[in-house]
Amino acid sequence: MLRVEHLFKYYPVTAGLLKRKVADVRAVDGVSFEVGQEETFALAGESGCGKTTVVRSIARLVDPDGGQVLLKTDLLKEYHDAEGWLDLATLPARETKAVRRELQVVFQDPDSSLNPRFTIRNIVGEPLVVHRLGGRREIAERVDELLRLVGLDSSHLNRFPHELSGGQKQRVGIARALALQPKLILADEPVSALDMSIQGQILNLIEDLRDKLGLTMLFIAHDLSVLSHISERMGVMYVGNLVEVGATTALFRKPLHPYSEALLTAIPQPDPKRKVERVILEGQVPSPLNKPSGCPFHPRCPYRQQRCEAEVPELRLLGQDRLVACHFAEELDLRGSLQSDVMGRLGLS
Template sequence: MTALLEVEGLVKHFVAERSVFGWATAHVKAVDGVSFTVEAGRTLALVGESGCGKSTVSRLVLRLIEPDAGSVRFEGRDLGALDAEALRAFRRDAQIIFQDPYASLNPRMTVSQILTEPLALHDLVPPARRRERVEELLRLVGLEPRFARRYPHEFSGGQRQRIAIARALAVEPKLIICDEPVSALDVSIRSQILNLLRDLQERLKLAYIFVSHDLAVVKHIADRVAVMNLGTIVETADAEALFAAPRHPYSRALLSAIPVPKPRAKRSRIVLEGELPSALNPPAGCRFHTRCPYAIARCRSEDPQLLADATGHATACHRTAELPPPDSIVPSDGGFSPALEKLLAAFGSVAEGARGAGVDTVRPMPGAGA
């Protein structure tokens, strides 16, 4: 299948300090050589800890900020070579849903004005039909047309996010970047928004880049997952393969933190110890080696390459083949295996069983209160 979006070697460093003469003396290496592809109608999830560069990547893809190096190609076109007019036309094909529904909507505009603005900007619908199109968009995201006369402050967080989704859909895009779209919402509302996104993807054949730190959410929606650590991708695979058999030590630690929807189930969490590196001065070699129990001298001096096997499962780790199999790390019966005891001893801690609720499958209903 031909890739809709191709990202190659993307780099973005922000100036953190300047000298008295204005010269840059320190940089935050937010994104440092990120590459991935997104196919039409599929979802790629970017996951990792806060500050790993996920949101910066999403803004670089849309050219909301300019990269220092690398390329982004959409349907074969190099976005870096587009002039202002061509870039404006591209924005019809690619939209973004921001994390905070309270900050992403203009409080001085009604819902009708918010949804009409992109229609007028791209001249998609004649003025006489714009009211009808606004009503169609509201129904599409499960809201009643009468809400068009209201202002954002009159809605709940879930309703606001539905309005933000409707705004993204107004220009009929092919790609939508979802930047933590449910992290600010209650758990029950999250499931409705997630199911809405999946339903819209099936109906409209949309491609998503789903940015999140919540792996339980990612498991529910993603087709493919890229795990980021300190500005780089350390593992990428189909979602089913990555959740069944994570290969990178960092991916395994993240997956061990997913809550189990069984209050009495035993679950072992891998607690990372060691020095947390700074993006201002990332360590030489593998950027995870300061917290990795398997680090050797080579890890401290040589940066591992992201290498894929025949199945497309790629890992950036010098010792992938030497790690214990994932089945022995988190046994299916929830107990503790000898391999797990050894691994947790290396990490230095054993966490108690997690309690939590998994993502449910409640379908959004038209006119619902969320």
């Protein structure tokens, strides 16, 4: 459904009266992955690693600086390549509106993504009005249907966003994203701004809608416990690069990159009396403005060797379906005993 190949997005840093470019913030630095039909693929990583920039680049909310974003669609066939893919990265800006019918975003913060001057009726119905999909009666019926689909009812139609709870606002955001019956949903940390009790409700809703509507989904999160229950495959990002990609359960059971190992052992233990061994990383996350030489993770890696400081590792295939960017992935013993504890915490076999 979606193929992202060597995606780049840099933000220039300027200085002086003439605003000359002096450096680049390398927010996304050559990311590649694919999402299958009706699959949920997840991107994980610490804040600032480039996950949201990937989403915004795919949706053309920002223009990527390089690479391809290939979408399998029947729209705009005059722009398809020989294999039938539509490259969103090079699609003329005037044509991006048509693609919105197949690709929608659920944003992280419902407070900032919903227009405070609009009623819920206007917010959910706006995509239908913009794309001229029906008259007033048809749009009103569709809005009622969408609200019921996400667990709300007609009593919410004339309310404003400030009159709703955080979970209700995110339900409205999901309803708006589904208004055009898209095939691909980009969910940018849709539960991170919600209370823990509400997160479970919204995740269950997203899973139910995915199965009922046959959606393909790119799900972004920094909480790996969320991804363990919602995604079939996942990729781990670090400072604008993918360091590991594979089936979610397999990656949780045996990570092959040291950064993946550290993220997994950082998942909270719900039992306060149970002591959990963690991998504590030294140092700080490097700035995308000034990445270290060689492997970007090497200043913090407990397994680093001299080669790591000089040579950038390629994202290479190990086994049938695991991609890893580590020179010594085959040789490292990433503390498998810790992983059984992690799987137990998440309720995974």
